Amino acid sequence: MIYHSLGEIPRKRHTQFRRADGRLYHEHLMGSRGFSGPSSLLYHLRPPTSVVMSRCLQRLQWQEEPAPMLRMRHFRLANVHPASGSTLSRTPILYNHDVALSIVRPADPDDYFYRNAQGDELLFVSEGSGVVESQFGNLPIRAGDYVVIPRGILYRLIPAPGAMRLLVIESAGQIRPPARYCNPRGQFLEHSPYCERDIRRPESLPIHDEEGHFRLIVKQADVLTEVTVDHHPFDVVGWDGCYYPWALSIHDFEPIVGRVHQPPPVHQTFESDNFVVCSFVPRLFDFHPDAVPVPYNHSNVMSDEVLYYANNEFMSRRGIEYGSLTLHPGGLPHGPQPGRVEQSLGQQRTDELAVMLDTFHPLRVSRRALEFEDERYSRSWLPE
Numbered sequence: 001m002i003y004h005s006l007g008e009i010p011r012k013r014h015t016q017f018r019r020a021d022g023r024l025y026h027e028h029l030m031g032s033r034g035f036s037g038p039s040s041l042l043y044h045l046r047p048p049t050s051v052v053m054s055r056c057l058q059r060l061q062w063q064e065e066p067a068p069m070l071r072m073r074h075f076r077l078a079n080v081h082p083a084s085g086s087t088l089s090r091t092p093i094l095y096n097h098d099v100a101l102s103i104v105r106p107a108d109p110d111d112y113f114y115r116n117a118q119g120d121e122l123l124f125v126s127e128g129s130g131v132v133e134s135q136f137g138n139l140p141i142r143a144g145d146y147v148v149i150p151r152g153i154l155y156r157l158i159p160a161p162g163a164m165r166l167l168v169i170e171s172a173g174q175i176r177p178p179a180r181y182c183n184p185r186g187q188f189l190e191h192s193p194y195c196e197r198d199i200r201r202p203e204s205l206p207i208h209d210e211e212g213h214f215r216l217i218v219k220q221a222d223v224l225t226e227v228t229v230d231h232h233p234f235d236v237v238g239w240d241g242c243y244y245p246w247a248l249s250i251h252d253f254e255p256i257v258g259r260v261h262q263p264p265p266v267h268q269t270f271e272s273d274n275f276v277v278c279s280f281v282p283r284l285f286d287f288h289p290d291a292v293p294v295p296y297n298h299s300n301v302m303s304d305e306v307l308y309y310a311n312n313e314f315m316s317r318r319g320i321e322y323g324s325l326t327l328h329p330g331g332l333p334h335g336p337q338p339g340r341v342e343q344s345l346g347q348q349r350t351d352e353l354a355v356m357l358d359t360f361h362p363l364r365v366s367r368r369a370l371e372f373e374d375e376r377y378s379r380s381w382l383p384e
Helices: 340-344 367-372
Strands: 004-007 026-031 039-044 051-059 073-076 091-095 099-104 113-116 120-127 130-134 137-141 145-149 154-159 165-171 211-220 223-231 236-241 246-249 268-272 275-280 304-309 324-328 354-359
Touching: 073 367, 091 367, 099 354, 130 145, 137 145, 137 246, 145 268
Parallel strands: 113 211
Antiparallel strands: 004 236, 026 039, 039 236, 051 223, 073 324, 091 099, 099 165, 113 154, 120 145, 120 165, 130 137, 130 154, 145 246, 211 223, 268 275, 275 354, 304 324, 304 354
């Protein structure tokens, strides 16, 4: 990612950096892939290693639906109830060994700090606003934001007053901009649908100098461990580097259109290991005089397709609503429902807003997702 810096740092890395009273600050390297991936250097008031106690809080095991079946699926996730906090109260929906999707409606902040040490997180803010607090500072977020929280970063989400809804994508691999959007130096190219100006980084760095017992919940190896430290963990006075939380608004994604229908890769926003994330945003339809705006029928030969609907409109679907999530699994062809092709002819634009996830390994459906399922959806391709 883009180099960034906040607070005070020494002129040279790995050199003495002292407080006004002469005591040394504590240097802390945080990065990925050993010492060869993106990293940042943080400077703490106290050692980040000062753990008072640890205990196993919970073993995590998402339960698959009892009778898996290959069919089109629709989950009405608008019906998920508000819950306390944004991490441990997530409702699991879909998962495999590469990626997991859940939904949460946090009514208040967690009373602890959270670290996902086994994967990156991508939060899509479907509604609401707030602040992501971390050791890297405060990152304001709002409806429509994608929030990337790299693996191992300690954070806490503070919702603003009012309703909030998050789609959470947890990735075993690094969530990153697609390689084809960037040059070998990492700069976004001219054809990219977003660029450095659209990426928002932590804006301010409050320094906490409190002692006491502070709870951290760390997810690693599908176990939640409660770790207690002897000081506030957000005691960083400065940092610099390329490893930090960042945000991109779906409303800053610039759609690519053409004379005839463009395939889903033009909507790609992020990539990871064995899945991609795409954004469907308001845009002009195809402008060939005989163009068919809706997608043609296609088969997911090697992937599952998931769509989360961030408003009530989608050009090729009927029967969906805000907060819906559909799964079209590999092994079944899919396409527009009856009547949608004819309705699209001559249309000039669409105002749809949706997040798409394409995985290259099959997804499992969580048992908890079944209470939100629309059982009629798989038959909605039959003539009306």
